Amino acid sequence: MNVGDRIPEVERTPDAVDLFMFSAAAWLLHRIHYDLPYTTEEEGHPELLIHGPLQGTYLMQAAQWWLGTDASIHSITYRHKAPAYLGDTLVCGGEVTTVSNRTVEMELWARKPDGTVTTEGRAVFATGAG
Amino acid sequence: MTLITSDAVAWANQEFPAYSVTVGRSDIQRFAMAIGERDPIHLDIAAAQAAGYADVVAPPYFPYVLRMQAGTLGPKAALAPDGSPARDVPPLETTRAMAGETSIEFGTRVVAGDTITVAKRIVDLYEKEGRSGALVFLVTEFEFTNQRGELVMRETFTRIFR
Numbered sequence: 519m520n521v522g523d524r525i526p527e528v529e530r531t532p533d534a535v536d537l538f539m540f541s542a543a544a545w546l547l548h549r550i551h552y553d554l555p556y557t558t559e560e561e562g563h564p565e566l567l568i569h570g571p572l573q574g575t576y577l578m579q580a581a582q583w584w585l586g587t588d589a590s591i592h593s594i595t596y597r598h599k600a601p602a603y604l605g606d607t608l609v610c611g612g613e614v615t616t617v618s619n620r621t622v623e624m625e626l627w628a629r630k631p632d633g634t635v636t637t638e639g640r641a642v643f644a645t646g647a648g
Numbered sequence: 649m650t651l652i653t654s655d656a657v658a659w660a661n662q663e664f665p666a667y668s669v670t671v672g673r674s675d676i677q678r679f680a681m682a683i684g685e686r687d688p689i690h691l692d693i694a695a696a697q698a699a700g701y702a703d704v705v706a707p708p709y710f711p712y713v714l715r716m717q718a719g720t721l722g723p724k725a726a727l728a729p730d731g732s733p734a735r736d737v738p739p740l741e742t743t744r745a746m747a748g749e750t751s752i753e754f755g756t757r758v759v760a761g762d763t764i765t766v767a768k769r770i771v772d773l774y775e776k777e778g779r780s781g782a783l784v785f786l787v788t789e790f791e792f793t794n795q796r797g798e799l800v801m802r803e804t805f806t807r808i809f810r
Binding site: 583594 | 675679681682683684686687707708709712713715716717720721727729730731732733743744745746747748749750751752753754797
């Protein structure tokens with residue numbers, strides 16, 4: 519593994535069932551993830567929103583699936599830059615920025631096919647004996 | 649004009665009692681399915697045991713479920729208009745909330761049967777002028793420890809109100 523290596527991109531297109539399962543698993547009751555009339559009429563969005571924590575999870579998975587089961591995540595920081603709506607495809611990828619003895623640090627992002635970044639961050643994984 | 653009133657400051661200074669949750673196997677399986685996990689150690693006991701665990705292992709970000717589920721459980725009458733638990737919403741004249749920055753440190757993995765203690769504290773409540781007007785940032789820290797006192801996860805989460 520080298521600095522500059524790219525994580526293979528993983529495309530995620532969560533549908534209404536995916537949004538429901540995430541809200542249900544977390545008991546997340548925020549209406550903008552399931553109540554379309556509320557979301558459009560009261561909050562002015564065009565569609566239901568894909569949860570920020572679900573996008574964060576997609577970033578962790580893109581990195582973890584590439585590194586394999588011997589690697590384990592040590593830390594991650596991410597920030598939401600633009601809303602992601604039901605129907606959007608999120609292309610999740612990243613680039614290795616630092617490689618040291620037993621850790622790898624990378625930039626991660628989720629972007630729409632038009633290039634708009636919805637979530638971006640940095641993560642550190644421990645490699646080898648996880 | 650400031651959006652952060654003395655009521656909001658008093659709200660931010662409140663203390664939250666820590667609480668403990670025993671993690672069920674299906675809690676982990678449900679979260680793993682909801683995020684489309686591929687590794688069977690999160691879903692299947694035999695696969696988890698073959699990997700050296702006593703029971704199914706949670707995906708790293710699973711403790712999020714514990715702070716949402718047990719931490720916010722309450723009757724429907726206790727919800728704000730946007731569906732969030734009213735007690736999690738600072739007294740502000742804002743109407744919309746969004747996820748901001750999240751910073752997470754991971755420790756020992758959660759295994760079904762663990763009892764996790766969740767400690768919550770408000771780190772900061774501040775205001776900033778955004779492109780579309782004033783924004784209020786609420787920074788909350790959650791610390792999760794297991795029954796052996798080991799750190800499981802520490803999450804600092806910013807929610808933005810406008």
